[in-house]
Amino acid sequence: xxxxxxxxxxxxxxxxxxxxxxxxxxxxxxxxxxxxxxxxxxxxxxxxxxxxxxxxxxxxxxxxxxxxxxxxxxxxxxxxxxxxxxxxxxxxxxxxxxxxxxxxxxxxxxxxxxxxxxxxxxxxxxxxxxxxxxxxxxxxxxxxxxxxxxxxxxxxxxxxxxxxxxxxxxxxxxxxxxxxxxxxxxxxxxxxxxxxxxxxxxxxxxxxxxxxxxxxxxxxxxxxxxxxxxxxxxxxxxxxxxxxxxxxxxxxxxxxxxxxxxxxxxxxxxxxxxxxxxxxxxxxxxxxxxxxxxxxxxxxxxxxxxxxxxxxxxxxxxxxxxxxxxxxxxxxxxxxxxxxxxxxxxxxxxxxxxxxxxxxxxxxxxxxxxxxxxxxxxxxxxxxxxxxxxxxxxxxxxxxxxxxxxxxxxxxxxxxxxxxxxxxxxxxxxxxxxxxxxxxxxxxxxxxxxxxxxxxxxxxxxxxxxxxxxxxxxxxxxxxxxxxxxxxxxxxxxxxxxxxxxxxxxxxxxxxxxxxx
RNA sequence: GGCCCCAUCGUCUAGCGGUUAGGACAUCGGCCUCUCACGUCGGUAACACGGGUUCAAUUCCCGUUGGGGUCGCCA
Numbered sequence: 001x002x003x004x005x006x007x008x009x010x011x012x013x014x015x016x017x018x019x020x021x022x023x024x025x026x027x028x029x030x031x032x033x034x035x036x037x038x039x040x041x042x043x044x045x046x047x048x049x050x051x052x053x054x055x056x057x058x059x060x061x062x063x064x065x066x067x068x069x070x071x072x073x074x075x076x077x078x079x080x081x082x083x084x085x086x087x088x089x090x091x092x093x094x095x096x097x098x099x100x101x102x103x104x105x106x107x108x109x110x111x112x113x114x115x116x117x118x119x120x121x122x123x124x125x126x127x128x129x130x131x132x133x134x135x136x137x138x139x140x141x142x143x144x145x146x147x148x149x150x151x152x153x154x155x156x157x158x159x160x161x162x163x164x165x166x167x168x169x170x171x172x173x174x175x176x177x178x179x180x181x182x183x184x185x186x187x188x189x190x191x192x193x194x195x196x197x198x199x200x201x202x203x204x205x206x207x208x209x210x211x212x213x214x215x216x217x218x219x220x221x222x223x224x225x226x227x228x229x230x231x232x233x234x235x236x237x238x239x240x241x242x243x244x245x246x247x248x249x250x251x252x253x254x255x256x257x258x259x260x261x262x263x264x265x266x267x268x269x270x271x272x273x274x275x276x277x278x279x280x281x282x283x284x285x286x287x288x289x290x291x292x293x294x295x296x297x298x299x300x301x302x303x304x305x306x307x308x309x310x311x312x313x314x315x316x317x318x319x320x321x322x323x324x325x326x327x328x329x330x331x332x333x334x335x336x337x338x339x340x341x342x343x344x345x346x347x348x349x350x351x352x353x354x355x356x357x358x359x360x361x362x363x364x365x366x367x368x369x370x371x372x373x374x375x376x377x378x379x380x381x382x383x384x385x386x387x388x389x390x391x392x393x394x395x396x397x398x399x400x401x402x403x404x405x406x407x408x409x410x411x412x413x414x415x416x417x418x419x420x421x422x423x424x425x426x427x428x429x430x431x432x433x434x435x436x437x438x439x440x441x442x443x444x445x446x447x448x449x450x451x452x453x454x455x456x457x458x459x460x461x462x463x464x465x466x467x468x469x470x471x472x473x474x475x476x477x478x479x480x481x482x483x484x485x486x487x488x489x490x491x492x493x494x495x496x497x498x499x500x501x502x503x504x505x506x507x508x509x510x511x512x513x514x515x516x517x
Numbered sequence: 518g519g520c521c522c523c524a525u526c527g528u529c530u531a532g533c534g535g536u537u538a539g540g541a542c543a544u545c546g547g548c549c550u551c552u553c554a555c556g557u558c559g560g561u562a563a564c565a566c567g568g569g570u571u572c573a574a575u576u577c578c579c580g581u582u583g584g585g586g587u588c589g590c591c592a
Contacts, residue, residue, distance in 0.1 A: 049592090050592090051591080051592050053591090053592080083592065085591090085592085086591055086592065088591085089591075089592090147590095150590095151589085151590055154589090154590085155589090158589090165518080166518085167518035167519085168518070168519090169518070169519050169520090169588070170588080171519095171588085188590055206522070206523090209521070209522080210521090211520065211521065212520075214519095214520090215519065215520040215521085215588090216520090217588090219589095220589085220590055222590085223590040224590060225590085227590090229589090229590070229591080229592090230591070230592045231592095233592095234592090249586095250521095250522070250523090250585085250586065251585095251586055251587075251592095252586090252587095252592085253521065253522065253586070253587085254520080254521060254522095254586065254587045254588075255587090255592090256521095257520090257521085275522085277522090277523075277585090278585065278586075280585080282528080284584075284585085286585090286586095312529095315529065315530080315541090316529065316530095317529090317530095318530095319529080319530055319531070321531070321540085322530090322531070322539075322540040322541075323540090323541095324529090324530095324540080324541050324542085325541095341523095341529090341530075342522075342523060342524090343522095343523050343524060343584095343585095344522090344523070344524095344584080344585055344586090345528080345529065345530090346528060346529085347528090347529095348527095348528050348529065348542070348543085350528080350542060350543055351528070351529060351541075351542040351543075352542090353542090354541085354542055354543085355541095355542085361555080399554095400555095401554060401555045401556090402553065402554040402555075403554090412553095472551090473551050474551065475551095476551080477551030477552065478551075478552065480551085481551075481552060481553095482552095487552090487553090488552060488553075489552055489553035489554075490552070490553070491552095491553085491554085492550095492551075492552090493551060493552085494551090
């Protein structure tokens, strides 16, 4: 496993998994790499390692999801690790937001904050001793060195070069490489990057990637305050936590070669790598707040179903034939790294909403009980508290197919639960006019005499009444709808009446008639 | 600019040398209809360009163009 120094920097296979050679490209491999290749690894361990510097980004959720799916499918472990080594920006509140967001999504972790595990602690600032140990080992072996160049001096050099040519490439010149600085002087620890050779790895999504070492520089492993930088901390943690596959966004692809060099120097077998194409804003720019909701909590607050969020995200960059709608279980079963695309994509709010709609429509995807549990908070937000669950369920059945989110659902069934519906002014002015007053009263009178308050009974009773009065349903449907619901768009009239019940229906028809005056 | 990566309808994608280039969202039109939806039927719409390889390229190779990532004591 340990490799000799002479091998560092030469092009060689860095991954344990061989791939077929010759003319076969990764997508054309005849052995269906996914299962065959991965079944060999007894227990995959993957991780999601966010830095707690704000809300949980929708792009981060996708990364978490793919890792989680893989862990669930293979029976492996999904590890959550908090990378809080940027003390300037990391906050405990952000950690909590991330934890809450993942729990809301249902992306539960097997090891990590608040659940523990055998490889903890799972927060980087609590693992400083481990990083120090690894860093000292590298320094002792001459694979890393202490550098006393100040940030200010380096920044000045960088600025000078950029001033001459904005596109110039500044790389640390290696000033301290041959000097033996003592531990006592303020210093960072830098890695000795081989000048020759290149790093090669086979990405589970992108296939073979080769990067020349000459493009690297002696990057910093540990800051002057002893806190590790991203590449070093991540590698040390991935090693000590036994991570077997690192799946992350493509923006991290540039970090893989230096990390591989680190595994090499530490004499460790690197994990596999899988990079995911980027999620871009519709404009093609990086997805940011300017382009709408990027924080999961916003979607939660907008009444999105978490499984639907995951469904949309899964289908972004991954596909399974023509299937668009998936339950979580189906996702777990169908997911394959090799079915991931490589091209970046643009986030599409419309399609996202359409997927949400599919989930909310389907009792298979959102059972009545789950739907009830999820919509109630949004009803409460509208001041509708302590409602009768049975009645809410009836109401749900009538608004389900016309609600894309729980917010829309709550809005759509609002009228059922008030003494009087909230009246839309335009609707009232248009339909509750004097000419309709008598119709509404007459209808109420007929319905009052009715026995057996069912949709079928209502339909036939109303049909008879229309016949007698020589009316068409079109003549009274909208006025009645406005009287009953306060608006011009609603579930079918008879459905509404059934859920409302006889007395509320009569009361609303009559008070609607009054408003016609 | 260096290094890395990518390229099929407007968008997400299927495609694994021979297809009328398929699906979904969006869009347009019809049907259904008490409204809004749902459902349903149908239409418009794509292989960036140029060279190879091959009997045959959307598909394989190279180049061009275009796009993206990254070049920190951020992650």
